[in-house]
Amino acid sequence: MKKYIRIAALIYVIFLALFWILASGGIRVKGLFIEDFVYQTDAKPLLSGNISKRTTSYTTSTLKRVLPWQWEEPIENTYILDIMKGESFCGGNFTGYVGKFAQLNYVIIDPDRGQGRQGGENISEVLNQPEENEHYILQSGYFKLNCKKKIYYNFNAKSHLRQWLNVLITTAENPAYKVTYDSWTIAVKRYEYVNLYHTMTDFYNAFLVSKAFEMQPGNITILWIDGHPSGTLDITWKTLFGPILRAGYIQQPSMFNHMVWGIMGYDSPLNKHNSKNMPYLEEFRKFFLSRHNIPTKSELNCTKLKVMFLWRRDYVTHPRNPSGSVSRKIQNENELLNSARKHFVGHDIFGIQIDKLDMKNQLKLIAHVDILIGMHGAGLSHTLFLPKHAGLIELYPTYWSNTNIHFKAMARWRNLYYLTWTNNDRSKELPNKYIIVDVKAVTDLIGKMKRNVCR
Structure with missing residues (x-):
């Protein structure tokens, strides 16, 4: 009888330990990795963080267990090697790549310097809404980096990343913030957000930068810097990459430890229809299908x-x-x-x-x-x-x-x-x-x- 009591007590202790881990946001190893699996969170991760420890507390009401993705070796061509030839500033905390995208470390977003609709509404609520109402307007200081010198980098002529760089300010002082996002974040401005072809260019771009930086799908935060209403392709972003955060949902100054300003959709390799080949297209197919099981x-x-x-x-x-x-x-x-x-x-x-x-x-x-x-x-x-x-x-x-x-x-x-x-x-x-x-x-x-x- 005592043997069964000891076994029951052991099970109870294990249950309490597991409950404590989940309630506290899980074991933190580079984000939300737990025992080699990835846990995806809600689409609106309104976060609170501990500034001194720089940790992030994600909502855990819809945790989903997903097998980790294994990136294939870049054996088809040297595309990734070519696009990763970067020009760095601020001690490496800002690196621009081939005029198409950039990596920022420890960048702060100040929501008081952004204006626009939160987005995510049911389409029936915003019928006949002008497209300009869905643009999210950024003012100087929306992005902040702890750096003594201003950054000068030349993005492609029509890319919105030029405007993002214009509103990024560098400061010798450490800017204040209250929330920390520890895992990788890809910032995206969507244009034709419900058109499958144009959204596919965005998916493919996010796939490329995820591969380039060896991010783990399911643990990547997609930050939409726009105010579009809810669309039928929204859930696909979450399935492919991880939790979705809309710029309009950010309520407090937030530190993003690892952010990529993603490639503009119109600047995607998929839009270069006369190209002889397209890098990693079979891996992209495998990725897209596998993420949907x-x-x-x-x-x-x-x-x-x-x-x-x-x-x-x-x-x-x-x-x-x-x-x-x-x-x-x-x-x-x-x-x-x-x-x-x-x-x-x-x-x-x-x-x-x-x-x-x-x-x-x-x-x-x-x-x-x-x-x-x-x-x-x-x-x-x-x-x-x-x-x-x-x-x-x-x-x-x-x-x-x-x-x-x-x-x-x-x-x-x-x-x-x-x-x-x-x-x-x-x-x-x-x-x-x-x-x-x-x-x-x-x-x-x-x-x-x-x-x-x-x-």
Whole structure:
């Protein structure tokens, strides 16, 4: 009997110890690492800190256990080595890299020097809101560094990082602060925040700097310096990288021990469509799928190909388009499906408005699609996550030039098969941006793509 009492007492002591660790914010080893696992926190980490010990207390109400990510060696090319050739100032506490991004150590944000909407509202609350209302305005002193000399560094001409550097002040005195963020932070200013293509450039940029500095996904704070309302892609940021902090939620002067001013979305390598290759793209695919717990491998079965039509349909995504109207919509969706199913019996052929699904369910489909078909549009960014053997068929109306090669470039970078069709009959283009697609032409392209994929 005494033996069982001792065992029960031991279990009780262990339980109390575990409860104390979680209640106190966990074991602190470079942030929130606990026993080689990463714990993700809430999207609004309003923090309090101990100034003398420089520790951070995160909210722990929705801790999530995630396996650590292992970065692959940069064996594809020397891209990371090239972009990490930096110019340092302030004893190394400010380093600019190739005019595109910067690393700051022990930088303080003063929220009194920032103005704008907090953001995060439901879109129904801000319909018709002007875009300028979603900009977060920074004044001199928003960023502060303990440094005797002013920093002069040349960021790319159109990058907002020029303005961020202009509002950074250096001071010989130690600026006061009340909150400390100990783990890595990537500061991002988003532009077309609900457009999958433009957000993908932001995701890829954050991936690149995370890899460059060997950050641990799940333990990276993403700081949005903007005031956008809530968007469908917001949760993907948290899934990929870690907790989200909006600039408008910072209430007290806060020290960020390790901050990166991220690469501007429009300055992304993904926007360089004529580039011969794109660095680490297969690792990016693996990273994106793995962070959503989606298997990265898909076997090709030529007796039952998975063929997906990606439909563009009206839906509300941001305040400037309250009607939700989109262009490049296909009028004869069912006709296309029926023809494909008739000519390719036994294959899995279907159509979907994929943006109605959450990202994980989108990826579950895309990761196993053998042939993807769709009008030119942001949804074709999923070309990045198709299996390595897959093919893309891209469709264009007359009013949208096929010189827009965003997705053709993605297919080329990944060595996927690519075919295209452009409408030349204006009578097939209808009011409200609908188009009647040539059924025979698309059916023939599917046949050609099947031969390519299954050679």
